[in-house]
Amino acid sequence: MKIFNLVRVLIFLLFVLISNNVMKAQVVVERSKDKVTISGSAYYVHQVKKGETAYSISKAYGITVEDLDRENPPAVYGIKEGQTLRIPVSLVTDAKPDETIKVRLEHNDLKFIYHILKPGETVYSLSKLYGVSENEILQSNQGMDINKLSVGTELAVPKREFMSKQQKFDDQENKYFYHKVLMGETLTSIAKQYGLSVRQLRKENRDLRFPQVGDFVRIPGVVKSDIKEVEQVKTDTVPAVVEEIPLKISTPTGFTAVKDLKGTIDVAVLLPFYLSENSIRSEIDSSNLVKGRKSFKFIKVTDDWIYPESLDFVEMYEGILLASDSLRALGLNINLHAFDIKSDTVEVTRLISSGALADMDLIIGPVYSHYSHNLSIVSAYAGSRGIPVVSPVPLVNNSALEKNPTLFMASSSLEVVQKALAKKISEDYNNNLVFIHADSLGVDDDVKKFKNLIFTELSYKIPFEEIKFKEFLFYSRSMFNNDSINRLSQALSEQSNNIIIIASEDQSVISEVLDIANGLSRRFSLKVYAYPVIREIDRLDHKELFDMDIMVYSPFWTDYSKKNVKQFNSNFRQKFHTQPLEKSFAWQGYDIAFYFMSGLAMHGKSFIKHPEIHNPDLLQNEYDFKRKSSGDGFENQKLFMVRYTKNYEVILEDETKNQQ
Numbered sequence: 001m002k003i004f005n006l007v008r009v010l011i012f013l014l015f016v017l018i019s020n021n022v023m024k025a026q027v028v029v030e031r032s033k034d035k036v037t038i039s040g041s042a043y044y045v046h047q048v049k050k051g052e053t054a055y056s057i058s059k060a061y062g063i064t065v066e067d068l069d070r071e072n073p074p075a076v077y078g079i080k081e082g083q084t085l086r087i088p089v090s091l092v093t094d095a096k097p098d099e100t101i102k103v104r105l106e107h108n109d110l111k112f113i114y115h116i117l118k119p120g121e122t123v124y125s126l127s128k129l130y131g132v133s134e135n136e137i138l139q140s141n142q143g144m145d146i147n148k149l150s151v152g153t154e155l156a157v158p159k160r161e162f163m164s165k166q167q168k169f170d171d172q173e174n175k176y177f178y179h180k181v182l183m184g185e186t187l188t189s190i191a192k193q194y195g196l197s198v199r200q201l202r203k204e205n206r207d208l209r210f211p212q213v214g215d216f217v218r219i220p221g222v223v224k225s226d227i228k229e230v231e232q233v234k235t236d237t238v239p240a241v242v243e244e245i246p247l248k249i250s251t252p253t254g255f256t257a258v259k260d261l262k263g264t265i266d267v268a269v270l271l272p273f274y275l276s277e278n279s280i281r282s283e284i285d286s287s288n289l290v291k292g293r294k295s296f297k298f299i300k301v302t303d304d305w306i307y308p309e310s311l312d313f314v315e316m317y318e319g320i321l322l323a324s325d326s327l328r329a330l331g332l333n334i335n336l337h338a339f340d341i342k343s344d345t346v347e348v349t350r351l352i353s354s355g356a357l358a359d360m361d362l363i364i365g366p367v368y369s370h371y372s373h374n375l376s377i378v379s380a381y382a383g384s385r386g387i388p389v390v391s392p393v394p395l396v397n398n399s400a401l402e403k404n405p406t407l408f409m410a411s412s413s414l415e416v417v418q419k420a421l422a423k424k425i426s427e428d429y430n431n432n433l434v435f436i437h438a439d440s441l442g443v444d445d446d447v448k449k450f451k452n453l454i455f456t457e458l459s460y461k462i463p464f465e466e467i468k469f470k471e472f473l474f475y476s477r478s479m480f481n482n483d484s485i486n487r488l489s490q491a492l493s494e495q496s497n498n499i500i501i502i503a504s505e506d507q508s509v510i511s512e513v514l515d516i517a518n519g520l521s522r523r524f525s526l527k528v529y530a531y532p533v534i535r536e537i538d539r540l541d542h543k544e545l546f547d548m549d550i551m552v553y554s555p556f557w558t559d560y561s562k563k564n565v566k567q568f569n570s571n572f573r574q575k576f577h578t579q580p581l582e583k584s585f586a587w588q589g590y591d592i593a594f595y596f597m598s599g600l601a602m603h604g605k606s607f608i609k610h611p612e613i614h615n616p617d618l619l620q621n622e623y624d625f626k627r628k629s630s631g632d633g634f635e636n637q638k639l640f641m642v643r644y645t646k647n648y649e650v651i652l653e654d655e656t657k658n659q660q
Contacts, residue, residue, distance in 0.1 A: 054069070
C-alpha cells in the first residue's frame, strides 16, 4: 500500500514538472515588423526566439504549419533559435489556425464542386470565379453561418448548366424550319411531306444521307415573316443591280505537268535580309577583367554566323533559289532581283520611286512582323501595272486584299482557319461544346466572329435550342491556383463527348488549357480543336497532343516520302550544308516561287485572274486561291487537317468528303 502511494506521489510530481516546463515553453510570439520583397512578393522576416515552435509561430501569423514549411523547407526538420523564416504577407490573417472553422461537407460530385476557402476570398468572388450567383452558393450551404466563414472552410458550389439559348448570337434567328425524324421516316418520305424533291432536301442537309430517329432535317423555303415583307414591296421599287458572275474555270484533274518552259521572267524579292547587321563580322568581348578593369577584345564571328532576325528570310530566299534552279532546268530564263526591305516605309517608297520594280513580272514580299502597311504600298503600285504581288507570311488579317486584285496571300488568315474549324466542329453538333477564350473585356472581334461562325454552321444541323454550348473564360492558374481544373470540369459532361475549342493564339493560354484538359481526359471523353499556332509552340509538351488525339488545321503538310521532297532536301544539303526544319521558311519560299513563276510561264496574264487553272505538285503547300469580289485580291483557302493520334503518329485526315 505504501509502495502504491509512493508511485502516485512520483507520478504527480512528474506531471507538475512537465506542466511547468510546458508553461515556460509557451512563450508569446510577436509578429515581425520587418518586411522584404522577393521576386515581386512581400514577406515578413521572422527570427526564431528561444521557446518558439513552428506551431506557435504559425498561430501568431494566422497561417498553417504546412504553409510555414512550404515557404521554409528546412523547417520541416525542426526550427532553431536564431533561424530566419519568411512568411508571405498575402497569407497572413487575423484568424489563428486552431480557431479556423473547417467544415467538411458530405460530397455530391455530380451536383457540386467543393472549394476550400483561401485568404481574401468571399462568396462574391467565388460567384464570379465559378459563374454562379451568390444566392446559389448560399442555398447550397444551408446551415452554415455564411457571415463567419474562415480560411479553410469547405463550400459547395453548384455546377452550372450552360445552354446556348441563354445567349444571343448574331446569327441566332428563327430563319429555318426543322423536322425531327420519326420512326420509319426517310429523306424521300420527308421530302414528299413538304412538297420538295429529295435533291432539294439533300442540298440543304449536306452531311445527312441516312437520317436516324431524333435527327433534325433542315427544310428549305421562305418563312412566314419573309413572305409578309415580300407582300409589302411597292411596285415602283427600283430593281437591284445584280453583279455579273465571273467565269468559273475548273481546277485541272490531278497535278499540272510543268515541263518545256520558255521565255524570260523578272522577279523582285523584297525581304528583310538585314545586310548591314550581317556585314558586321566581329564583336567586342568585355567579359574578362585585368587587374580589376574590363578588358576589351575584338573577336571575329564564325563564317556561318547569320544575324538572328534575318535567319528565317535567308532560308526563304534559299528556297526561292532552289525553285529557280528547278525551273531553269526546265527551260525558263529567270532574273532574280533581291532587295533588303525592313519595316521602314522610306525604303519601300525610295525603291518604287527609283523605277526598279516597274518592269517586274512578279514581286514576292515585302514582309515584316505580320503587318501589311508596306505590302499595301507595294501592291497598290504593282496593281496599276498588272504585276502580281505575293505576301509569303501570315498577316494579322486580310484587309490588305481589299481593292488590290493582283495581291495574293499565300498563307491563310485566321478568318479562313475559323471558317474551316467551324464547319468541322459542326459535325459534332450532338456533343457538349466548350468554347474557351481569354477575352475578359469582350472586345476581341476574332472571338466574336469565331463564335458566330460556329453557330452559323450548327444552324445547318440542329435548332438553336438543342445546341449544348458552354462559353468558358480562361484565367491563369497563377490567379486561381489549382481551381482552374475544377472550373473547367464543371463545364464538361460525363454523359456525352466533350468538344473543347481553344479560341486563342496566345501560347500561354493554349499550353495551360491543354495541361488542364489532359488532366481531365481520364474522367471525361474529350476532343480538342485549336488554331494552327499550336504546331509552332516549342515549350509545349507534345505528349499531351497525342494523348488527347488533338486535331488542328495547318497551312502546310510535309510528306517526306514524296520524290520531290526527297530531292529538295538533298539539293538543300548539297548547296547550303544544312537541313531545313519542317517549319522553315525555305519550304514556303520554294513553293511560292515554283507555283507563281511556272504559272506565269505556262499561262501568261490569264493566270493572274484565274490561278485555279494551275495546280503543280509542290512540297508543303497546295494553293486554292479565292477572292471575295472581282476587285479584291486572292487568299489561299487550302488547309490540312492534321491529327495527333494516340499511337504517337502525326497523320493527315481525309478531308475530301468535307469539300464542297
